[in-house]
Every structure is written in structure tokens, then in C-alpha cells.
Amino acid sequence: MLLRPIVSQLVIDPPAQLDDRMNIPxxxxxxxxxxxxxxxxxVTAGSDLLWKPLNHExxxxTRSEKLRPKILGLRIVKYFVENLKEEYLVFIAETIPFLGELLEDVELSVKSLAQxxxxxxxxxxxxxxxQYL
Structure with a gap:
């Protein structure tokens, strides 16, 4: 599936010591x-049939042991919610258990974003x- 390689980029740590090089973000x-x-x-896909596997990935x-993938995953979910709006509500049942776990995370930044x-x-x-958490 095409989505797995794209979303898997969230767990890859950026290379060390790139800050001193020009033209590198x-x-x-x-x-x-x-x-x-x-x-x-x-947003561009415009279909819940395509959103479902992407949302799941x-x-x-957000279940990663590393902080960066958790935060990135949550930021993407926030993007989905803010941009798909009511269309995202079909994923409440799938999303709520993940948010419930993240609300108990030890990292304050993860808890805050989940809230x-x-x-x-x-x-x-x-x-x-x-009530569903």
C-alpha cells in the first residue's frame, strides 16, 4: 500500500548536524x-474510503515509543479534523481509543495536543x- 511508506517517514530521525549547512530545511x-x-x-482525496487507511496509519x-512520531501523528490528525471538519466525524470510533491513550502520556506536549x-x-x-475514552 502506498500510504505505509509515506506515513512511515514520521518515525525516521532527521540526520544529525545539518543545522550548519545552507539550503537544508x-x-x-x-x-x-x-x-x-x-x-x-x-483533503485532496475527498473520499472516506481513502481517508480510512490513511487515518489508521x-x-x-501515535503509539511509537519516540516523541516525534507521536507529535507528528497528532498534528496530522489535528489537520484532518480542522480541514475535513464534519467529514472526519466518521472516524470518531477509531480515533477515540488512540486519544484516550495519548491523554495519559507522560509528555505534557502529547497530552495537550490530544486534548x-x-x-x-x-x-x-x-x-x-x-464518556468513550
Missing amino acids: SEKEVDDLLVACIGQMA VLMQ EILREMESLSGESLR
């Missing part, structure tokens, strides 16, 4: 581009989703 710039690229891929990255996504999903759905 920073880690933050690369991360921002990854989020935008994968997020826009979903992204959510699986933001949950609030946005609650706003879109018009109901509290905390």
Missing part, C-alpha cells in the same frame, strides 16, 4: 511540510466524547 520545517503534505493528501504512529483534538472533535460533533 530545519527539522521544524521538515515536520511542518510532512504534516501539511499528508494532511492535504487526505497516522494513528498507529486540543478532543475538544475540536467535541465541538464538531456537538456532544461530549469523554
Whole structure:
């Protein structure tokens, strides 16, 4: 499947010592581009049949032992929620268990981002989703 190699890039650590070289984007710039690229891929696809495997692959990255893939996965889910809006709600049942796990993460940045996504999903759905966590 084409999606797995694309999303698997989230777990690859950037090369060390690139900051001193010109014309090489920073880690933050690369991360921002990854989020935008994968997020826009979903928006452009325009079909929940294509969104489902992409959403699943992204959510699986949030179970990584490393912080970077967790944050990137959450940022992409946030992009999905913000850009697909009500169309993303078909994935509530799949997404909620992942958010529940992430709300208990030891990293504050992971918890905070998971809370933001949950609030946005609650706003879109018009109901509290905390009972499903």
C-alpha cells in the first residue's frame, strides 16, 4: 500500500548536524511540510474510503515509543479534523481509543495536543466524547 511508506517517514530521525549547512530545511520545517503534505493528501482525496487507511496509519504512529512520531501523528490528525471538519466525524470510533491513550502520556506536549483534538472533535460533533475514552 502506498500510504505505509509515506506515513512511515514520521518515525525516521532527521540526520544529525545539518543545522550548519545552507539550503537544508530545519527539522521544524521538515515536520511542518510532512504534516501539511499528508494532511492535504487526505483533503485532496475527498473520499472516506481513502481517508480510512490513511487515518489508521497516522494513528498507529501515535503509539511509537519516540516523541516525534507521536507529535507528528497528532498534528496530522489535528489537520484532518480542522480541514475535513464534519467529514472526519466518521472516524470518531477509531480515533477515540488512540486519544484516550495519548491523554495519559507522560509528555505534557502529547497530552495537550490530544486534548486540543478532543475538544475540536467535541465541538464538531456537538456532544461530549469523554464518556468513550
